Amino acid sequence: MTRGAYDGLTPRHAVCEACGHHLGGAEIRDDHIRCPECAHDSPVRPPPPGARDATLAALRRRRDVFRTIAVVLVAGLMILIALLRL
Ligand SMILES: [Zn+2]
Numbered sequence: 459m460t461r462g463a464y465d466g467l468t469p470r471h472a473v474c475e476a477c478g479h480h481l482g483g484a485e486i487r488d489d490h491i492r493c494p495e496c497a498h499d500s501p502v503r504p505p506p507p508g509a510r511d512a513t514l515a516a517l518r519r520r521r522d523v524f525r526t527i528a529v530v531l532v533a534g535l536m537i538l539i540a541l542l543r544l
Contacts, residue, residue: 462489464502475500 464486472481472491476498484491490499
């Protein structure tokens with residue numbers, strides 16, 4: 459018996475290709491997820507090339523924005539403390 463590459467995994471963001479039902483938590487068998495609503499077997503496909511890189515780039519941009527905000531806030535707080543001590 460051959461097993462699919464994704465068998466046993468339970469993806470959180472899967473959607474039934476037939477009815478759109480959210481399949482989060484359903485287990486992959488033979489690289490398919492059975493929809494509990496319509497019983498359609500949706501094939502599991504790897505993300506398209508570049509999708510992971512785009513997600514990582516977006517996460518890094520968001521991290522950089524938060525890091526910049528944190529640096530500005532800390533610097534402003536230090537200036538405020540220095541001014542209050544004068
Ligand atoms: Zn369905």
